[in-house]
Structures are given as C-alpha cells and as structure tokens.
Amino acid sequence: MTTYVFQIFDTIGYLALIGTKRTGKSRTLELLEQFSFNALKADSVSDPYIYRIIERNRATMLFDEADSLKRKPKESVNERLEIIRSGYKRAGKVGRCEGENNNTVTFSTYSPKAIANVTGLEEALEDRVIYVNVERKPKEVKVKKLIFRDIEKNIQEIRNKLYFFGLQYCNLIADVYRGYKNDELEDREEEIWAGVLVVAKIIDQGLHDSLLSLAVENRNRKELREGLESTEAQVIMTLWNLVQENDFTKETFQGKYWAVDAIKKALTDQLGWEKISDKYLSNELIKLRIIEDSADFKRRFKFDKTKKMCYLLKPEKIKQASIKYSVDIEEELEASDIVGAIEGDKWE
Numbered sequence: 001m002t003t004y005v006f007q008i009f010d011t012i013g014y015l016a017l018i019g020t021k022r023t024g025k026s027r028t029l030e031l032l033e034q035f036s037f038n039a040l041k042a043d044s045v046s047d048p049y050i051y052r053i054i055e056r057n058r059a060t061m062l063f064d065e066a067d068s069l070k071r072k073p074k075e076s077v078n079e080r081l082e083i084i085r086s087g088y089k090r091a092g093k094v095g096r097c098e099g100e101n102n103n104t105v106t107f108s109t110y111s112p113k114a115i116a117n118v119t120g121l122e123e124a125l126e127d128r129v130i131y132v133n134v135e136r137k138p139k140e141v142k143v144k145k146l147i148f149r150d151i152e153k154n155i156q157e158i159r160n161k162l163y164f165f166g167l168q169y170c171n172l173i174a175d176v177y178r179g180y181k182n183d184e185l186e187d188r189e190e191e192i193w194a195g196v197l198v199v200a201k202i203i204d205q206g207l208h209d210s211l212l213s214l215a216v217e218n219r220n221r222k223e224l225r226e227g228l229e230s231t232e233a234q235v236i237m238t239l240w241n242l243v244q245e246n247d248f249t250k251e252t253f254q255g256k257y258w259a260v261d262a263i264k265k266a267l268t269d270q271l272g273w274e275k276i277s278d279k280y281l282s283n284e285l286i287k288l289r290i291i292e293d294s295a296d297f298k299r300r301f302k303f304d305k306t307k308k309m310c311y312l313l314k315p316e317k318i319k320q321a322s323i324k325y326s327v328d329i330e331e332e333l334e335a336s337d338i339v340g341a342i343e344g345d346k347w348e
Helices: 025-035 047-057 079-086 152-179 187-203 205-229 231-245 260-271 278-287 315-324 335-343
Strands: 014-018 039-041 060-063 093-098 103-108 113-117 129-133 250-252 255-259 298-303 306-312
Touching: 014 025, 025 039, 025 060, 025 113, 025 152, 047 060, 047 079, 047 103, 079 093, 129 187, 129 205, 152 187, 187 205, 231 255, 231 260, 231 278, 231 315, 255 260, 260 278, 260 306
Parallel strands: 014 113, 014 129, 039 060, 060 113
Antiparallel strands: 093 103, 250 255, 255 306, 298 306
C-alpha cells in the first residue's frame, strides 16, 4: 500500500530480503511486482535506465540477486549503489550532461525499492532498509504452487483496490503523517518506518502497534549486527585485542606505541583485506577518536638504523570508541568504567 502513496512522505525505507538460495526471495519480488505501484523487476537493466524509469514512472524498483550491493568497489564508483543509496529520500537525485551541447539534466531517484540477495548489503545502504532474514520452509510443510495466470483476475482486482485506496486516503495520510511521532524510534529508523506506520495507523491501530514492535525488533537486530560486523566494530575489536596482547613496539612516558605495520597486519588478517594504506588507517583511527592527528599520537622511532611510524594506542580511547559504536569488546567491563570513560574522570 505504501508504494501507492510514497510521494506523500519525505523518506521511505527499502525492503531487504537476505537469505540463502531457495528461501522465497525471488518469489516475494515476483509478488511485489504484481501488486506494487508501477513495479519493475530489474533483472537486466542499465544504471541510467533505473533513474530514467523512476523519473518517468515513479517506479517501484525490485532488485534480485543484487550481491553487487554488498560492498562498494575500492577502485571504481558503483553507480547502481549510489543511485539506490540516494533514492530513499524525496530529495534524492542524480545529475547528468546530455546531448551534443552537454545540457545538464536532473533525474529523481526517489521511489520504493526492494532488494534480495545472499550476502547482505553495503553498510550505508543497510542503514536505509527494513531488514528481513528469510529462511527455507521445513520439508514437511507443503505449499500450493503459485501460478500467476490462474490468479490474474484476483491480482487485477487487488491492484484496483490499491489504486482506489491511494486516491481515497491520500489527504488523510498526509494529515496524519505531518503530525506523526512515536517515542520508540528516532533518527534514521524513524525516517524509514514513518510512512509504513502511518499507513498502518490509518488502517488499524492494532496493525500499527504490531508493525511498531517489528520496527523496534528490526532496529535492535541492526544494532547487534553493527556491533559485530561493521568495519568500525572490526577495527575496534582488533585494536582492543592488540593492546591486550601487550606486544607493543615502544613505550614512553606517554604510553605504549605500536608500529603502523603491525596494526595494518592485524587489521588485514581480521578484515580479510589484501592491504590497508597508511592514509586509510590514519583516517579511520582519527574518525574513531582512537588517535589524534598530533605528534603525541604519531611518532617515528629509530630501530636498527631505520625509522618506523608508530601510533600511541590507549585502552581508554578504544573503550570510548566501543561505547560510541556499541561494540562489546570486554564482557567484564563494568558500568562504572564506561561512565568514567565518557565523563573523562578516570582516563584523562
């Protein structure tokens, strides 16, 4: 239903179906293609076609086997990923130069979308989706085979009712949406769920409450995954393990320093990456506020006639980063220690 009134909303969350083969992901997209507003299952379309069809038809885009959306290529721009990431907001658009005179043209990327794949999504895109883990049905469960030509009449009747719903209730939905608030969700989660929850509220308060519970559960699962799987979480956990091993390169009155090469080796082993540049490492640790861009945290020490760049790693800085990014680095970490880390009354 939301696909028929999505233009009322400032943002709309995508549906992400993540699971192994034969879990019904493709069949779900086929059903969505039948019932969603101007839906198109984009099995083999170019990236320019996507934003052109959205601009022309406000199409609901359905992406199957979309494993290229797991991670952005390091050496090139993944245009499809950029289009999809921008399109959950009404303001999402791409600009292109067209024709012999290179006239500038702007295309909207805002539309409902559903994505199905096996490997999951790129981190920034995952933040824009309603995440559904799908599983295979038990062997003993029998499901009647779905043949679309046998239910074509029913499909058309339902689609007609959905069009009528959008036309009849669009003004009421807009009024409710303008004043809608809830205390359970905030920030990005409120953005991606608000439209769905408003439509549910128009239909039935009980349906709204059930979907709100699902939204809270979805948020909690995302936070758990982010605390275990994100690049930031992996960096934090790797550095925590490194300082616990205490195999530092140099110690001064300021603390213990680890060679940049040793830090990069630990991270490439953890992340499964081929290599990490010095610039990336520095930027990542500064972003996490584990180090600062100063001579106190970055120093060169002489070893056997050569100088090695080393970083000052303080356990308290890593703990503070773990709190900010919800990473459980140490089960025995006491709540009082956490409070002390935040307030700076213990590790200044």
